[in-house]
Amino acid sequence: MATRSQNRVEKIRTFSIGSSNRGLNIGFVPMTDCAPLIAAKELGLFERTGLEVNLSREAGWATVRERMRHRELDASHAHASMIFELGCGLGLDSVPCLTGLVLSHNGSAISFSHELWELGVRDARSLKRVVEEFRGRRKFRFGVVLKFSTQNYLLRSWLRDGGVDPDKDVQLVVVPPPQVFPCMMKGHIDGYCAGEPWSSIGLIEGSCWCAALTDEVERMHPEKVLLVHQELARDRHDEHIALISALIEAAEYCDKPINRADLASMLAAPNYFDVSKDALLNALQGPFQRGMGEQSSALDAIVFRRNNASQPTEAKARWVLSEINRNGLTETPLDLTQDEIRSFFRMDFYEEAERILAAA
Template sequence: MPLPPTPTAHPGHVVAGSDAPEKRRLRVGFIALTDCAPLVIAVARGYDRKYGLEIVLERQPSWAAVRDKLLSGELDAAHALYGLGYGVQLGVGGPQHDMAMLMSLNQGGQAITLARALAPRVRSGAQLARLVRASAERYTFAHTFPTGSHAMLLYYWLAVHGIDPLRDIRSVVIPPPQMAEHLRRGEVDGYCVGEPWNALAQSQGKGYTIALTSEVWRDHPEKVLACTRDFADRHPHAARALIMALLEACRYLDVPANREEAASWLALPDYVDAPRDVIAARLLPGRDPHAGVPGIRFFADGEANYPYLSDGMWLLTQYRRWGMLRAAPDYAGVARAVNRLDLYREAAAQLGIAAPAGPSRSSMLIDGKVWDGSAPAAYADSFAIHA
């Protein structure tokens, strides 16, 4: 597929003089997932060149590889799990290292899939709970990284239905592109992962989607643009230019017709390398399997991209809930250190994208609990099922 011509420059952007990127060629990692679309589109449509950058995309085999290459400097930035950076910041998702989250790349777009063999008996979380309690052996569920959103949303969904994810099941870590194959071989009974690996299992008749993660938390935070704090501090202009290029890509992806093109790009061997129709099945608006549940959001006038402090703090409450943290952290302090609101706001302002008045938002999750970041310690202690 040939590259389209570079778009006309936005009159407000500056890529020369003192605002020029300190480093123009950036190595950016990604995992083969539908929500890497902003990076693929930024390169395919030339948004990186528009802001004086050359993004070199490098597909990675696992989130652990993304983490390790960010910390070693082999990658300048990456499409990453929100919780990957937070785990590393706290030293619970790998060696401690100060991290930076530059923007959110999407909300939603993940799902929980079960093995087809369970379909006759399990069509709801309540039915799964009865099956788990009646079984003499523990069922095995996979997620993609210990501190990642897939693990935390899967645990939340299980616990809502009375399943203790630390005692009633066995959990394992599997890289996203390998999920459907592990399900096919009978090595796991279910998993939580991003698309298209839920849609693929369903299209092959090996699994079925029992819940979208948007049913757990509507418009939940998902992937982010991550780098080390050192990179952001040493290359603020490059980081800002990268945010601008990806904001342009996210805005492009909000147009339904443009997602048709994106599905074709993502299907290529260098990117997701999955059937185009499988990718499109849950990328295009109106194709999601659960009526009334929002699908993946990339922009929403910038609402999907703002790095809300409360989003990161929610992950911290779940780490505390599940015993990953021995004591309550400085919730707001950690979030302020990781989420680079300054760089995001500067980049958004250049593009005329409004930023919210405050750094937090309010959401109601599947259990009726409201999360707004105002009382994180009490929230973390409020769950009946916990470590």
């Protein structure tokens, strides 16, 4: 007799029959928040739903952007803001795209060098005092992974809360995620805001310290999404919905504490992250080692599925838009209608995938 799980898989597989048999090329940058993609691949969830998926490791977000522009990727793990960056043509040609799934919430940390600790920095207000002390002699430099990223928005917010003007008092530079820690160790930057595991690598080694997790700056902020070309969603609808369904199941797996150790082992593999399992477990399992002998809970350090994290809601889209506008990252503020916003964040696709899973 077929099990409920087998019946569920067969219904999803049947749904995807009749769609194009060309494989899907999906990009990811080695960040912990791409975990649902890797889990879906390693657990056979793509295959079970009739999908042929190639996961393509990318060097950084600029590479993802260019490969999406040139249609070399069908979809990608991406910053939520990249939907508007590409879709609205912010600084480049417009590339119509959308998301039917949020991959993660939270997942980043603000980390600084030992030198700043020795200078007395403990939080944004004490950083303000050090900035004032060195004014005219040195401008401290901090890395963010992308102009249109939550790391940029939340580091700016954290700085402003302490009285530091992110555009005048310090210098913010864009550094690819895997390079933030090496750049700090070489003295090119004094700290950074980056997604896991790139803060934890330094924290585990005792080479930096964490001033704040981004969830402490903005509770349950949306982070990464599944970025998809609009034409793929239109022309290969069944595959797209099957893809979302597989990733919803993978996100459920990733969010269960009992699976976190195995998940870390998957991500640590040379073909994915090629980093230590301990660095991945710092945020996935905790307690989160913050450096300088301090630690905290990792309960909400990164969230994949809980608290409706997977839903691409209009409210999440509006939060992203508000941060782009609040930080003055475009020549003129982005003013989108409700219909335009909903055309980028597609709850209808997500709900269709959920219905299939519920019926299976």
